[in-house]
Amino acid sequence: xxxxxxxxxxxxxxxxxxxxxxxxxxxxxxxxxxxxxxxxxxxxxxxxxxxxxxxxxxxxxxxxxxxxxxxxxxxxxxxxxxxxxxxxxxxxxxxxxxxxxxxxxxxxxxxxxxxxxxxxxxxxxxxxxxxxxxxx
Amino acid sequence: xxxxxxxxxxxxxxxxxxxxxxxxxxxxxxxxxxxxxxxxxxxxxxxxxxxxxxxxxxxxxxxxxxxxxxxxxx
Numbered sequence: 001x002x003x004x005x006x007x008x009x010x011x012x013x014x015x016x017x018x019x020x021x022x023x024x025x026x027x028x029x030x031x032x033x034x035x036x037x038x039x040x041x042x043x044x045x046x047x048x049x050x051x052x053x054x055x056x057x058x059x060x061x062x063x064x065x066x067x068x069x070x071x072x073x074x075x076x077x078x079x080x081x082x083x084x085x086x087x088x089x090x091x092x093x094x095x096x097x098x099x100x101x102x103x104x105x106x107x108x109x110x111x112x113x114x115x116x117x118x119x120x121x122x123x124x125x126x127x128x129x130x131x132x133x134x135x136x
Numbered sequence: 137x138x139x140x141x142x143x144x145x146x147x148x149x150x151x152x153x154x155x156x157x158x159x160x161x162x163x164x165x166x167x168x169x170x171x172x173x174x175x176x177x178x179x180x181x182x183x184x185x186x187x188x189x190x191x192x193x194x195x196x197x198x199x200x201x202x203x204x205x206x207x208x209x210x
Contacts, residue, residue, distance in 0.1 A: 010183070011196040013183060013184075013186075014185070014186070014188060015187075016186035016188070016189045017190045017193075019197065020196065021186070025185045025186070028183065028185070029185075035183070044207065047208075048196075049187075051203065052188065053187055053190075056187070056188070057187045060184045064181075064183045064184055067181045068181045069181045069182060069183035069184075070183065114197040115197075
């Protein structure tokens, strides 16, 4: 099984002062599934981790990516699917839309995020999202 | 070894026979090796935890829009 990975989870995991840090870190420690993101989400992770944690934190993110702690997926029809979803949910933006498209590709409703906007969206198959770790 | 029967499309059966021959294996051995590779559980690498400690009191759950201000402006 796989879990779609949103930007905010990585920030909460890395930032020991974030109010969701303990929740996210505890959940990740027990997780035995791949965390999969899109390149759009990775660009956001890179920006936020660098902004909030500096060079060393960004280097840690890059090393985690290199080591395979996060899987990054992009596929032939990803952009068209992302744009189609973004037009249906203009509040979401392209990154969130790409994660919805990824959930469709992976056939999973499970998404690691603390962004409650995903409760108002469904997977491309029409399933409500399961937001982790909140819904665990 | 345990004997198992499965149905295959003729095209897949032919392709398996060709690939096995290419590698100098019997079809059965090629299938066994392929399946063994597919079910092998990869070691999952855990991401880093607690890499830094912010001091501005922001929460990624609540303040993500504020944090993302300036994204893409460099």
